[in-house]
Amino acid sequence: MTPTATVHRVAPKGRGAHRSIASALRAARDGDEIRIAPGEYVEQLLLDRAVRLLPEDGPERAVRLLAASPGRPVLEVTAPGVRVEGIALTGQDPSRPAVLVGSGDLELDACGISGGRVEAGGDASLTLTDCRVSGAELAAVHLNTTGSARLTRVVVEDIEGTGVVIGSRAVAVATELTVRRVTGSGVRVRGAARAVLRECRISGPGRSGLLVEDEASVAALDCRVAETAVEGVRVLGSSARPEDVSDEESADGGVLLTRCEILRTGTDGVAVSGTGDVLLTDCRLRDGSGPGVSADGESRAELVDCQVDRAHGSGLVTRGSARLTAEGTSVTGSRANGLLAGDRSEVRMTAGDMTECSFSAVHACEESQVTLTACRIASTAEHGIRATDRAGLTVEGGRITDCGLSGVQIDSAAQVRMRGLSVVRGRAGITTESTGTVVLEECDVTDAERAGISCGTGTAPVLRDCRISGTGTAGLVIGERAAPSVEGCTVRDAAGSGLVVGPQAEPRVKSLTVARTGKNSLFVGEKARGTFEDCVFAGAGSDGTAFPALHVSAGGAPVLRGCLVRDTEEDVALEKGARPVFDDCLSRDVKNPSLPTGADQSLAAAGSPGADPQTSARETEAPPEDTIEDLLAELDGLAGLDRVKQDVSSLVKLMRMVRRREEMGLAPPPLSRHLVFTGNPGTGKTTVARLYGRILAAVGLLERGHLVEADRSALVGEYVGHTGPKTSRVFQQARGGVLFIDEAYSLTQYAGSNDFGQEAIATLLKLMEDHRDDVVVIVAGYLKEMEVFVRSNPGLASRFNRTLLFEDYGSAELVSIVEHQAAQHQYELAPDARESLAARFDAMPRDRGFGNGRTARQLFQAMTERQAYRIAELPDASESDVMTLKPEDIPRSL
Secondary structure, three states: OOOOOOEEEEOOOOOOOEOOHHHHHHHOOOOOEEEEOOEEEEEOEEEOOOOEEEEOOOOOOOEEEEEOOOOOOOEEEOOOOEEEEOEEEEOOOOOOEEEEEOOOEEEEEOOEEEOOEEEEEEOOEEEEEOOEEEOOEEEEEEEEEOOEEEEEOOEEEEEEEEEEEEOOOOEEEEEOOEEEEEOOOOEEEOOOOEEEEEOOEEEOOOOOOEEEOOOOOEEEEOOEEEEOOOOOEEEEOOOOOHHHOOOOOOOOOOEEEEOOEEEEOOOOOEEEEOOOEEEEEOOEEEOOOOOOEEEOOOOEEEEEOOEEEOOOOOOEEEOOOOEEEEEOOEEEOOOOOOEEEOOOOEEEEEOOEEEOOOOOOEEEOOOOEEEEEOOEEEEEOOOOEEEOOOOEEEEEOOEEEEEOOEEEEEOOOOEEEEEOOEEEOOOEEEEEOOOOOEEEEOOEEEOOOOOOEEEOOOOOOEEEOOEEEOOOOOOEEEOOOOOOEEEOOEEEOOOOOOEEEOOOOOOEEEOOEEEEEOOOOEEEOOOOOOEEEOOEEEEEOOOOOOOOOEEEOOOOOOEEEOOEEEEEEEOEEEOOOOOOEEEOOEEEEEEEOOOOOOOOEEOOOOOOOOOOHHHHHHHOOOOOOOOHHHHHHHHHOOOOOHHHHHHHHHHHHHHHHHHHHHHOOOOOOOOOOOEEEEEOOOOOHHHHHHHHHHHHHHHOOOOOOOEEEEOHHHHOOOOOOOHHHHHHHHHHHOOOOEEEEEOHHHHOOOOOOOOOHHHHHHHHHHHHHHOOOOOEEEEEEOHHHHHHHHHOOHHHHHHOOOEEEEOOOOHHHHHHHHHHHHHHOOOEEOHHHHHHHHHHHHHOOOOOOOOOHHHHHHHHHHHHHHHHHHHHOOOOOOHHHHHEEOHHHOOOOO
16 A cells, blocks of 8 residues: 555444445545445446455454346446455356456455356456355456456456356466356466466366367476366367467467366367377376367377376367377377377377277377387287378387287388387287388397298388397298288297298398297298298208208199208208299208208209109199189179170180180180270279289180289380480389289379480380280370370380270178278178268269279278267177178268
């Protein structure tokens, strides 16, 4: 109080006292004090001058002010410098303001406000210290001002709505704020408001713990996020960056949370979408009923030294084009994935921990890009890491332990590069079934129950300097028709075979060491080929059982160059029809050697070293191939493609006739075996091309019938003199089989002196002429573009005179593809789900970008993810629940 200030007393009785506060206000001037005797006052006060209201004596809040009418506040402020201390303020309408600051500024100290909210508007400023706000509706504190606000040790409770709303351009600082028992969000920041929340606690809100909208961003430091009824922190439509926050007091650029606690979340702990931006440092999100942190749209989220514990959904989720970075962050006990990345989102996680997840710890799907550096994953019920669809995954270092399924599972067309990853224990080590680029470098797999590293059917991963040890079945498994490149790897102490090469596989293996295996060092399956250079196979049958180091099955034709077999009972065992080639290979310390020495020597496939040479010669004739009947049955089993099946069947009859004339010594008719495949993506062009090659091999018009896929980048060089050799190398790889060139029209779509597409075509045409009986070339792409391509060069037109049109799949055929995918992955479609699927496919636009079979597979993947979210809500999901896909699992959009 200034020396000239006057004290005005208010009391129900007594001389020299005002009988009402309003009377004292009329007599007061700026700077005066109004001291109020204990009691209850029913008034409607307009504070239009700088005064101070406080109790005269008695216990705190012994003075109670009640609103005189339901529609008006008990206290309205329009002047600066107003201060109210230790008074209980009660409104009559919970949905209206009990305290209203229209302009000026108000300080409330040790006050209790009930029966209405505290509201500041215009350019007003508001300070609440040691106050309690309760019993309001819509909001407890509503700051819709362009001024500032400060809330210190304020308790907000029992609110039918939001705890604190900060809007307009308000700048708010809340310290030790407590919000509990509110039906809406705990704190809501919107508009261009900025806020600092320090050491706050939000407990049990009915909606978001913190909801930030419009142009706000969030920086959360030292926070505890757990147990809110909806989201812990939700951010929508933000454009500001957390970097804009210069310090906690100014709150420039968004919302800053420091040492706050948010309890009992019902869905997302932190959800950010639109262009929202969130920074959380040293935060803890616990016991949420949904994801811990989710980012969608074009949002950005950054986590530093955070903990996400026991989320009912996935720990971290990204969708849309969101970007999430996490450093030193742990995810523990998620009921779904630790990290789920989808759509076109990007995730970078460094030095993170993910443990005890119910689903895969990391699941990257669709076109997401995930980078993991020095992360640790442990004790997951499913895979440690799963990459599927067209996701991109980069892993640098890190450790994965004790997974219920594979440490790493790579599916569909995912693009994966992993270096220095260690996988320990679990059912399997690393399983790659992707047709995309997969590169594994310097990875360690130890003590897997089954295979250490598995390369699935038709895949071609690259393995360099990988180490596999202590596996329960096989060390390295190469699946049917797979063609991986393996260099500098080691396999040790496998309970089964060291390297298993599946039927018709064709690996390229160099400098591989296989030591101390329970069974074979190398097992080559039926009709498998491949090259093995400078390899060491040592200690086969180390468990005391007599297994040969090398076993080649019927029809197997591997080439081994410069290899060493040692420390075993027997070096080589061949099944009938096997025809391996050994070039400069050696046996050392082998009790029963049969490996030939010298260069380029074949070993007779008689079943024993002493077989009859004549019998051996007959048995090393070309191994039996697939029958035409089997191949046509396989073609007929494909979904749809009725017109293509008919065309191929006609070609088979024609090829058989050609072969029969040749066998009779008659000249074959003029016939071009080269084909043009036209149609939209996902219609099975590559699958049919692979079958076509096998059919020609079965007829006897191709030696091997394998498929080599290429595109413009594989044929066209970047400088003069580069294209010819590059095209020749690809063509030589296809000798004896089919060269499949996808989007072949791209060779002619570029003009200019620096484009070498025409050179690739010229080289290709010459090679086709020089090796007309060795290679079949199939060019593929969209119908109109392929017509232009073929007409662009007379040489192309003369060689590609037969076109097969791959029509789009009908809805019933797409449903059958989904059913096939479901059966492969041990799912079942509910009867009504088939009808819903057909309706879903009927509604899809069948334009140029329609993905056909790929769309069906994507839809199936999306259904499994939605089903996972659905059953995560079931407390006791049965096996039928886990396996059954229902109509509600079908997404509305992909």
